[in-house]
Amino acid sequence: MEPRRHFASDNNAGIHPAVLEAIAAANVGHVRGYGDDPWTERARDAFRRHFGPAARAHVVFGGTGANVLSFAALLRPYEGVVCAASAHVAVDECGAPERFAGTKLLTVATEDGKLRPSDVEAKLHGLRDQHHVQPRMVSVSQTSELGTVYTPDELRDLARLCRARDLLLHVDGARIANAAAALGTSLGAIAGDCGVDVLSFGGTKNGLMGAEAVVFLAEGLGADFRFVRKQGMQLASKMRFLSAQLEALLGGDLWYENASRANAMARRLARAVERIPRVRLARAVEANAVFAILPRDAIAPLQQRSFFYVWDEDQSEVRWMTAWDTTEEDVDRFARDVAEVVGAAP
Amino acid sequence: MEPRRHFASDNNAGIHPAVLEAIAAANVGHVRGYGDDPWTERARDAFRRHFGPAARAHVVFGGTGANVLSFAALLRPYEGVVCAASAHVAVDECGAPERFAGTKLLTVATEDGKLRPSDVEAKLHGLRDQHHVQPRMVSVSQTSELGTVYTPDELRDLARLCRARDLLLHVDGARIANAAAALGTSLGAIAGDCGVDVLSFGGTKNGLMGAEAVVFLAEGLGADFRFVRKQGMQLASKMRFLSAQLEALLGGDLWYENASRANAMARRLARAVERIPRVRLARAVEANAVFAILPRDAIAPLQQRSFFYVWDEDQSEVRWMTAWDTTEEDVDRFARDVAEVVGAAP
Amino acid sequence: MEPRRHFASDNNAGIHPAVLEAIAAANVGHVRGYGDDPWTERARDAFRRHFGPAARAHVVFGGTGANVLSFAALLRPYEGVVCAASAHVAVDECGAPERFAGTKLLTVATEDGKLRPSDVEAKLHGLRDQHHVQPRMVSVSQTSELGTVYTPDELRDLARLCRARDLLLHVDGARIANAAAALGTSLGAIAGDCGVDVLSFGGTKNGLMGAEAVVFLAEGLGADFRFVRKQGMQLASKMRFLSAQLEALLGGDLWYENASRANAMARRLARAVERIPRVRLARAVEANAVFAILPRDAIAPLQQRSFFYVWDEDQSEVRWMTAWDTTEEDVDRFARDVAEVVGAAP
């Protein structure tokens, strides 16, 4: 069977060959479970190289787990999280933050998926009033759910506000590699260097089979995290096979190569489709997401050729994601499909 | 490096080669995430072949998740679970059932890790009294944490009581394959055929990299499980790679071969060590666990040679587990180590 | 000391004398605890007279408890509640719904504190998608937090939508008596008769010392509520003294007299202050709340004379509530204070 690639999501892609090799290479004999193994130690070292010597990374199964346990580890249940109304934690995690951590999300409508300091300030009321959830954390998605990227300056501005108002800054970094690649920075330059306190580090969307990490960056946070992780059902017994993936990603440049490739393919796709009549880019293409507005009648026939998701039914807006394995041929073929189908649409 | 194997736990073993191949074989192009893929469909089919056409299997990351979500799916938070005091859910899951599902565990001390109907009946008081948690489920571990195995008759007796008293029967089957292999039965013969309502199916300890499933066996249960799973942080995005493992295990006889091997090696180890003076088997060896009582001073030196866990400090009792990859040479070498170290102990 | 009354909140008022007498009258000898007493039985009867023979009322301590336990009793934790962004459950309960019931609130901005069917429909997306909290209940506040009242027709329209979309309809009736008095209807006419499924019945703000009830109106709901109530820390041991209050309120016309008085005093206050230059009524006065916009500099001096809360700092909007014990003299004196202070403001 000829491998097929589409543009539905970066988590529809498979495993990068080097990651699969790393899993195989870790498959030697018996090692202690639950993270007391050399692969996990090396993965934690790799996080320290990227995020600074004080970074404490803890491997978890998935992104929802990483986000929810970041909250559960650092917040009391009456403390709230300010986030964008479009944030993954608010929209796509089936109420897991509320259920497990008791956390109320204090959401702000945004134009482009990105929170500004003024958005946060607008939620800082009812302070010290026992009837109100107390804002205690700001959570931003990097890249945002709308494919936009926070610059280091923007993060620093948020962190400055957080320090001033005794808030913690969390980054949902399911696609932090795409953000760093887009900005041309290191990973640390958009995390601890900017004053981020805790990071959900995403590997799965960037070429892993499945592994994420909660990374505590600020001092004094998360000392009891291993209990939170176990109680939160995110402790892998054969952890070496998750850690080996993260080591493969972060030990060299794979994180960057995968993310850069995905980003470049998104730009290529954007350039190709914006030339097609009746197709309009709905948002700036800053990382690996392309949002486009198509003639309504073109959507279903195009999905027949290659699966993707409609983002906003009312606006006839669709989302196309590129991945670490997207090729120029994939993009060009898909752009031709778009042109054909849109051209044929009534 | 020469691969090393020890006797600390079956989850210290690696991935069976056929399972790793299955992961690699699934690594082709893009497929939809979250279980809407052919590997997951085939894995679910495989569960139906083993557990009957009505079985509904849902893939999750880990065993704690499988157990806790079984409770969360089927119980109201004021309903309790009767289980052995030694049960994994009661002892080794850091309070995850209480935290996520609100479930109180109604524990019974047992001799051999196995619940009897009379143990359950002893907990059936306070019924309809609003001050008391209402017993609503019985959970048994197959094999038990003490390495013992429930026979089909024993399960049927429990199921009969459950039916009579409006209780659900859950099996924590982290090692259900070892139990079936020990009994010489099919998997279904110790699950739905006996009246089990819901099963935590364990693959990780039997040669997988990491994949488990919640399997609803009785009609009408678990219809909304996918929401429980997502809210419970157990939904894998690249699920095909978990499903492919389960398909590899259950598609043919691998589940049986792996478990039989582990069981046989435990029997071999038991036979070897029971001949050693001053070593005494503490419990019947029914599956892949060997509990032995050693001279206290022999434990640490022996752990130096090959890592394992002390089970009961006071009794000088240790636990040795065999795995799918344990060899006769491993056993014989370890038995020689035991003999030497015990022989040299004061 | 001369008793003082202000306009801060109807829960700043005391106990109606007849209610205090009822408490004293219940203070005879020993009776069984936890609701197994004649006062509770009579209170439940009174609820049946008002809300129909199928109504099942359960006494609880407070309004937050009533709301949260309504959710906990009827919703799975991944099911969400559509409500106004200004709803008490969303704003003033410190995240209790999220913490105890796991419930995500799906809030809608409203002009006047009232939800319309179209507001609800706007939240009915992501249905059957495992990533999204599933809308399952609509909660409206009667009267709303903005002092407005749902008419029977408006409730029926919501109930019709709820039936069509498999949603439950909850009324937070902390001030349902004020609503009924304002509309000139019975209590039942704006509850079960309109298709309301479950009601948080408020007594505390209408002259009780402290007692509320969760009232299940639709068939088949809440059968296990007494366990939910106990686990929810809302079961009073000496329940007769809460039930006696509710009986005093509902056994005759006290509920109506108290609420009518409060409503009439709000109308009187509204008429008086709208004649004062530079004072503007911010909203329609439909029950016992008056929202007014004052010169900013008048607020603090006026609060010195008589305590009340600022509703919206930015708009210079204040809230004045009348209670069952507010007198015409209270109103007239306060209106004179307003006139004086506003007149003197720069």
Place this chain on the structure above:
Amino acid sequence: MEPRRHFASDNNAGIHPAVLEAIAAANVGHVRGYGDDPWTERARDAFRRHFGPAARAHVVFGGTGANVLSFAALLRPYEGVVCAASAHVAVDECGAPERFAGTKLLTVATEDGKLRPSDVEAKLHGLRDQHHVQPRMVSVSQTSELGTVYTPDELRDLARLCRARDLLLHVDGARIANAAAALGTSLGAIAGDCGVDVLSFGGTKNGLMGAEAVVFLAEGLGADFRFVRKQGMQLASKMRFLSAQLEALLGGDLWYENASRANAMARRLARAVERIPRVRLARAVEANAVFAILPRDAIAPLQQRSFFYVWDEDQSEVRWMTAWDTTEEDVDRFARDVAEVVGAAP
């Protein structure tokens, strides 16, 4: 109707007249809600006089709320509470600690309802092991559910162990007044003076209509309790009426008089029934509970005359509680009833 008193429970008694008067006296005009009132301030002062100047008391509705919120305020959800298997929190609160606070209770079987340091030490294993709930608090009931009383020395021994092992000491003081009266000590002498960190202070069983308090005794604890209380659905809006009760109880000697009376009546009852043939006291009578073993056939006929609860069906053991309002005549009449019914039993 002639008031009737029985021996089922001290919470079956009514309100002491002085407490009812205090409620009536607080019924003057409007005061701010939620505890910002003079009665609450005076009640908090009274707690400071009894429990030391550093005591911070917070009024709550009920005893289950007080216990659960003590846990929620001071424990992380993976931290456990060591308590007697017979403790109210373990047996009679319908899983509220597990549900709201996530807390696992680590129960110890006891002879007399009282925990000893060695009982606690037996539960201090699995420390720092991420698979195990971490013991972090010891909770004792004063008086115990078996009517026994901890002496100051016994409490100090527990507190010493707690300090040494970094555990907090909680007292469920639903009947702490009975304990102090039995010991002839002040309330503080069996709380903060012994090293108790946090106390659930019970008023309801000692003559109040319904009011309890969480009292933080050790420094630095509970600073954020008002949020925990509101989120825990235990914040009374008209708090003055709860506080006035506590003030009436603690402002003078009422707490002591009520408790002493109840204790004396229990001793009188014990003396009377132990002389009856075929009646045997099952336990020492140290406070206001009498446990007796009767001929099995006498129980139901005796309950017909005067309601009480069977404690242990198998042992034919019943529990009789005296209350603040039990009279000598009540005791003597009931003892005659016992003699008659037992005498007539086959």
